[in-house]
Amino acid sequence: MPLSLPSRFWTRWPLREALAQEGVSPVRKRLARLVRALVLGALLWATAADSDVRGWVVPLGVAGVLAAGVAFWALFRTSLRRLLWPSVALLLLLEAGAFGFHEAGLTVPSVVLWCACAVTALERLPLAAAVPCTAAALVGYALLTNDGLWATALTTAGLALAGYTLRLDAEARGNAHRLLAQERAARAAEAEARAAEAESAALAERGRIAREIHDVLAHSLSAQLVHLEAARLLIQRSPDLEGSRAEVLERVTAARKMAREGLDGTREALSALRGEMPPVEEFLRELAASEGARLDVAGERRTLPPEAGLAVRRVAQEALTNVRKHAPGARVELRLEYAADQIGLRVRDSGGQGAPGELADSGSGYGLRGMRERAELLGGTLESGPDEEGFVVWLRVPA
16 A cells, blocks of 8 residues: 655644744753854854964954854744745755855865754755755765765764654654644633533522522511501501501511512422422422312332422412412312322312402512523423313423
């Protein structure tokens, strides 16, 4: 099977992270700078102390070494910015400088410059430009040195291998740095998502507690207000209270009962928030007995999730409160149905024979609408309306 190279293999630049040496430890970076400074110093010393050159060649050689250092610094900057033609021009200028050093008799700077150009081109340029530049540097080195055939061949092969190895090493570091940055970004996004989810859960919990406060206290407190207001009016109109004592006592007793129910409901809500609720059937039986209603249970009994059980309790309380408000004296039937994947509660009244009770205008304005929202939040439904016998409220929630 023929070896297939990736698309853009020859024209692709090394990763920007590799060119910028991202992911390299600070110690390694400082060591690399120190090595470059030592090489530059050694080249300056070798140029100044070369016994084969005299006169004006020495200061020109020193200036040429310094200029080559500046050119290499510029090459690193242009290749980092991925400017191809300026980078190639700088490399060719450096290789021409190496040839000039050789012609001036400065062998050490010329050899070092050819080798550095060969390695740097492979390390920092696209291969389509790096290979010709490296080949030119290695050919110049091979033709103008006198190290012998085998030594020259091994040196050129080693330089080419070293340049490509440095390229691969830099690419590996760049890939590792990029993956690490992506992983950090993913973790940050995940943390942000978890924070948003936690905030959403907190808002949902606040909404649930708000519903509990309303469902437990709204009808109880509003009923208390009605009875206490009636008692206040009776006391105001009858200072001696002789003819109204029984009615005042009845009002205060009813308000006391409502206060007790509100307190019991508050305790029950707190128990629900702690997960300490009594069984739903037990609660419904007590509620039906206190209201004179009948309770039927169908299906196989089982423990309900806290949210579903709480929804059944609140809908039953709200439905019976509405009966007291709007249909006093009506016959009420409760039916609790255990289905395979849900729980249902149906509250039906036969319709009151008299006028609406005194609590008809005491509601807070939420009532069954709040119950419907509670059911929908759990993925269930709440239906209410008249039927052939009276008025029915039907709750179904997953359980």
